[in-house]
Amino acid sequence: xxYVRLKIAVMAIAFSAAAAPAGHAENAAIRNxxxxxxxxxxxxxxxxxxxxxxxxxxxxxxxxxxxxARDNPFSRMYMWGAVANLSRQTAHxxxxxxxxxxxxxxxxxxxxxxxxxxxIYQEGMPDANIAACVVCHGPNAEGxxxxxxxxxxxxxxxxxxxxxxxxxFHAAAGPPMPGIAGKLSPDQIDxxxxxxSFIK
Amino acid sequence: MASSRWRxxxxxxxxxxxxxxxxxxxxxxxxxxVLAAIAFVGVCRAGDMNTVATGGIKAKLxxxxxxxxxxxxxxxxxxxxxxxxxxxxxxxxxxxxxxxxxxxxxxxxxxxxxxxxxxxxxxxxxxxRGLDPKPIGGAPTQFVALGKKIFQDGVPDANIAACAACHGPxxxxxxxxxxxxxxxxxxxxKELVNWGKERGQNPTKPDTSAIMSPVAHxxxxxxxxxxAAYVSYLK
Numbered sequence: 001x002x003y004v005r006l007k008i009a010v011m012a013i014a015f016s017a018a019a020a021p022a023g024h025a026e027n028a029a030i031r032n033x034x035x036x037x038x039x040x041x042x043x044x045x046x047x048x049x050x051x052x053x054x055x056x057x058x059x060x061x062x063x064x065x066x067x068x069a070r071d072n073p074f075s076r077m078y079m080w081g082a083v084a085n086l087s088r089q090t091a092h093x094x095x096x097x098x099x100x101x102x103x104x105x106x107x108x109x110x111x112x113x114x115x116x117x118x119x120i121y122q123e124g125m126p127d128a129n130i131a132a133c134v135v136c137h138g139p140n141a142e143g144x145x146x147x148x149x150x151x152x153x154x155x156x157x158x159x160x161x162x163x164x165x166x167x168x169f170h171a172a173a174g175p176p177m178p179g180i181a182g183k184l185s186p187d188q189i190d191x192x193x194x195x196x197s198f199i200k
Numbered sequence: 201m202a203s204s205r206w207r208x209x210x211x212x213x214x215x216x217x218x219x220x221x222x223x224x225x226x227x228x229x230x231x232x233x234v235l236a237a238i239a240f241v242g243v244c245r246a247g248d249m250n251t252v253a254t255g256g257i258k259a260k261l262x263x264x265x266x267x268x269x270x271x272x273x274x275x276x277x278x279x280x281x282x283x284x285x286x287x288x289x290x291x292x293x294x295x296x297x298x299x300x301x302x303x304x305x306x307x308x309x310x311x312x313x314x315x316x317x318x319x320x321x322x323x324x325x326x327x328x329r330g331l332d333p334k335p336i337g338g339a340p341t342q343f344v345a346l347g348k349k350i351f352q353d354g355v356p357d358a359n360i361a362a363c364a365a366c367h368g369p370x371x372x373x374x375x376x377x378x379x380x381x382x383x384x385x386x387x388x389x390k391e392l393v394n395w396g397k398e399r400g401q402n403p404t405k406p407d408t409s410a411i412m413s414p415v416a417h418x419x420x421x422x423x424x425x426x427x428a429a430y431v432s433y434l435k
Binding site: 123124126127129130131132134135136137138139143144145147175176179180 | 260263265270275276279307314
């Protein structure tokens, strides 16, 4: 009887010793992301905020870096390497973790342009054949399922992303974003991303 | 595959050829090109109205498809964006006018429809009518059989008519009655749940939406989900 108890105790110690490095590895993965994406994943130019991002979107992007479908210069330079050894499971775990953190607003846009940006976001420009972002990204730019949150992302990040869609990067993602972004003028992109940077 | 990828990358890295040409020749030839373009547009406007109209329609169609999908199969955004492919032209034209006339409440579509001429409305409807992509699917499957029964037989105890009686046995619709086959599951639920709040909203202009009103009102939530799931898979 006491032999059995001893055996259980030994196994328990061995198990906890084995479990510790696994938990440690998880933290290391998050720390690696935060080197560039900022404390608590709040973003650090040019790496976007991950806090509060839709987990399905983050997981899909990690797989897109892995397959090289997302091919803009910073993705090639940083993310392709960063995800090279990332398993699908770890990608999902990281995405789930960042979704639990509350996002802050970047507030780095031009306040004077925010009203025009809001109008483009909420109503589109039907005469110019520009769709209203709200239909897919939601009333508060919060995103849903695989459609990303845009609210509070940095002006600099969103601006480059919209420009790059129009320049033909990440075309493998398919419709609708490459087509929609390609129709936006530089001034419209400025206004739109300014507005989004202030959304909490 | 690998070599075509390499070509694309090379082009990006060294700028695109047309940009280099534009850069080298732009300054000298920009003015004559602009003048020629203005003259050409003038000729089109004067000589052949159809050429201009087609360009306008093409741009407008691409705009519609930015949201409704490249084959108008619909798109499940934050708000569900309905399938327009294969839709009855009379129904579609009536809905676009309903947005304009505030019979159907939808701010986004009011703005969109407001910018359309009557000729454009007819041309857009005709284009969508001719498309036949696969349904996007994704609805839960466990109540599809129940949905089929409601669609074909109605719910006599609850005074609910068979959907097939008006929408047709294959849910393809007819004239002012819409096609439901392949429609998005979340969109169908949203419409049936909100029927009386979204449609028939202009008391001075009563419309055909009144026909559907009692049926939408009588269906309970699980019946709506079942019948929506069934028709969403019909091709």
